[in-house]
Amino acid sequence: MSLRCYFSQLLRSRLSAHSNTYKNSVRHATYKASPFAEDIEPTVKYEVSKNPEEWKYVERALPLTIVPQPIRKESYPSGWKPQTEDVKKLPYLVQRTKNHMIPVYLQISQRGVRRHTFVRKIQGDINLLEQELKEFLQKESFQPIRSQVNELTGIIRINGDHVNAIKYFLEKKNL
Amino acid sequence: MLSNISKNLRTCTGYLHKYCSTSVAAIENKSNAIEPRTLAFPPKYQDPRQIWLESLDTIDQRKLALLELHPAVFAASPRIDVIQQNVRWQQLYRYVSYAHTKNKFEVRGGGRKPWPQKGLGKARHGSIRSPLWRGGGVIHGPRSPTPHFYMLPFPKRLIGLTSMLSVKFAQDDLHIVDSLELPTDEPGYIEELVKSRLWGPSVLFINLEDIMPRNITVATEQVKHINLMPAYGLNVYSMLKHNTLVLTRAALDHIENKLLENLHMNDPKAVLAKFKVDQC
CATH class of the missing domain: 3.30.780.10 (SUI1-like domain)
Known part of the structure; x- marks a missing residue:
């Protein structure tokens, strides 16, 4: 731990001894007062899976990048109608x-x-x-x-x- | 696969006899290994456009196969107004004006009142560097540096690219080659090839990757009007600047798919948002 971190912790402990209100108010208002960035280890237990069957469910949850084609039905509740398939002959x-x-x-x-x-x-x-x-x-x-x-x-x-x-x-x- | 190609060829035989010296039968034999293109987002109304796949192996044009192009990218309406906007944007976003003038306070001297306010019958003045004076400061003059950076809206950049590609295709200035491999690294070979195929003095070769084959890199290094560019660098200004655009087949697939994906983008919020200077 660096010297700066040590001092800030010391200060914090002194302040908390004085009053409980300081305990939860760590402001990091200045650059020097802010703690060093550390790698945060995930606290949740997890396991890595490379199963393509499971990946399908992840893909399903990801946002679509391309607008999907509509599913062909007789009618749609909104009243929207798809364009006819054989448009080639139209002028x-x-x-x-x-x-x-x-x-x-x-x-x-x-x-x-x-x-x-x-x-x-x-x-x-x-x-x-x-x-x-x-x-x-x-x-x-x-x-x-x-x-x-x-x-x-x-x-x-x-x-x-x-x-x-x-x-x-x-x-x-x-x- | 072959039946597909020969079907395409049969439909366009009328064109072929007009333009090509190679016979269709010869092409059919050669094109055994070449796969026809499958278009993403198949066009409903417009017919796919057709273009020859060529090779840089020989100086004379050798037609390997007939490829299909998506009409949404290569037969879009040629919006020359949008092309002009793209070119203007490309010229301006990197332009910084260094023209500079000094104002009244920056010009040397002029701190003292030149003559008393009253009693001389002269006009009242407080400084000899006032803009009214000869040698005085300049009002609202150019200040350096003045950036002219702005972003053209994303849809306009997209229409600019499709319009420019369509213009190049319509003017017969677009060519597709199988790869950029040359048999030699002599500059004379590529210059002779460009001349004999009537590709215009300036040619832009587009490769998929930014690491180009060695021979074409060495051959074109000293030739200033023949340039190489990776597919991610394709832009309206460069296409307009060069007479002929030559894409490799891999670059064609990449560019066409990328443009079609952007034309059918689901949530364009990110690309339509205001450009921030620190965005990555």
Whole structure:
């Protein structure tokens, strides 16, 4: 044990003799007053196992690094629907996000005045999807639907809040 | 395995006759030992892209097999705006401006009041080094050192890499080789190889490990436009700087898997958190 540690312990014992309140209040407020770092031996008894069968249970408890694929079912309690498997034949695809959700978002700006709906991750014939969405949304609207296509980024921007309508449209197409 | 390759070859025969001098039959015989790639996160909509596996054994291009590339990494939309942001970030994060000016208090002298406040009919002044004076201090001048460090958001760094790889692939500037082993350590060999294969003056070779084969290290040591880099050093700026990007097959697997894993990351909280200077 070093000299510094010895002195600090001596001081502590003196102080504890004076009053019990000092006993539990070791503050290590300065660098010099703090004790030296020591290797702490684990006090719990343990044994090392390299059994792959047991390791499965450890793996199960570890957090997932990659979003897992959903288990295919008839229906899900939340109402969420997976994308259809045979998408190859479709003229366009709205790819799901990595969390398997439909990438349709609402952007509110100009202090709540301007509402734009964004459909992202579109692959294939983006102009056809825009036409179909316009036809679908026009039925419920008095004004003509205004929209903008960004082919490079695969994004359609539509004026107004049509998030749920577009999600319904895409779900009906099993997208 | 072989049936898989030959199936791929049969589907792309139309392309092959256009571009390649080697006959398909010759390739089929040679490609016995070469395994086709299996893509992680198999693409649903886009077709996998195809690229030749080449070798650096001979100066003339020798096609060993046809490999598949993941479209999410090698056929992503070319976001040149994000590429520009990546390049700007790479130039700025290590740039420190040493431009420096002295303010009123740092310029020598000027402690004494030059003339009395009143009675002379002159303007009032307290110091000859005031910024109003010739030879005085500078207001809001550059102060040294000024770091320009910032972190580009993680998703933008990711899109930058996929965009740049896609651009290189689309422009036919991406090549895959089986390994970086050369038959000789003469610089003339690699220069002749690059020239005959029309790989552009500057070439970036990417290896999986940072310990490269001896011959290519010796051969390219004095050639400034042919550079070697480990897979963990791959970046947008270097890819843009070199005409051609050459990956080894192991490096291709590593880079593609790493990018796909990051594109499907479960909990991105750690990478999206604010960058701290002392973070390791």
